[in-house]
Amino acid sequence: MYPSKRNNTKTVYFVFLFVSSLFFGCKNSEEKINFKKAQKGQELFTSVGCATCHSLSGAKFYGPSLNKILGTKTKVIRNHKEYTVFFDENYIKKSIIDPDFEKPILFKSKKMPKPSLTTFEVDCLTNYLVSINKTSTKH
Ligand code: HEC
Numbered sequence: 210m211y212p213s214k215r216n217n218t219k220t221v222y223f224v225f226l227f228v229s230s231l232f233f234g235c236k237n238s239e240e241k242i243n244f245k246k247a248q249k250g251q252e253l254f255t256s257v258g259c260a261t262c263h264s265l266s267g268a269k270f271y272g273p274s275l276n277k278i279l280g281t282k283t284k285v286i287r288n289h290k291e292y293t294v295f296f297d298e299n300y301i302k303k304s305i306i307d308p309d310f311e312k313p314i315l316f317k318s319k320k321m322p323k324p325s326l327t328t329f330e331v332d333c334l335t336n337y338l339v340s341i342n343k344t345s346t347k348h
Contacts, residue, residue: 241298242340250337253330262321265341272321273313279342287311296342302335 254260262272277283277296285292287310294300294311303310308321326334 242343243336244340246333246336247340248337249330250333250335250340253326253334254337257324257326257330259324259334271319273316275338276341279339284314285311286314286317298335298339301338302331305331305334 254263262270264270264274265276267274267276279297281296282293283296283300285294291314292311304321305324305326308323312319
């Protein structure tokens with residue numbers, strides 16, 4: 210009938226979908242941090258010894274400082290090859306569970322001992338590190 214009218218309806222529909230996906234997208238990323246777990250993670254960070262090798266201030270201890278900004282790129286070595294990965298939640302978690310899987314290039318000759326933690330504890334530590342890295346993006 211009136212093609213232009215049909216197109217308008219479509220446009221309105223897509224704009225609606227787009228806006229709502231933005232809205233839900235933001236909501237999800239805010240919900241990613243579980244603050245109870247993050248708090249527990251903060252305690253664990255000191256009590257299980259992460260703090261002896263990792264600063265949260267940018268200072269280099271034996272291991273890299275962990276106050277990096279989420280989503281920034283890090284160069285790592287995996288199987289003797291160089292890769293660029295994003296410093297994100299998955300990377301943090303994987304680095305805790307399996308430190309030998311890949312190493313940040315500046316620390317390739319250093320060794321992080323595999324910590325013996327429960328899945329819950331790893332989750333808490335990951336939440337904690339994500340939470341401090343999120344806040345460090347807000348200046
Ligand atoms: C004996 C020192 C030591 C301890 C203890 C230690 N780490 Fe590490 N960690 C390292 C070193 C060295 C690296 C880099 C080399 C590697 O990945 O093996 C690293 C890498 C990491 C990375 C990746 C960082 C990056 O920039 O790529 C994370 C995340 C991490 N450690 C978290 C933890 C957490 C959480 C704990 C406590 C459960 C912990 N570490 C305990 C030495 C340590």
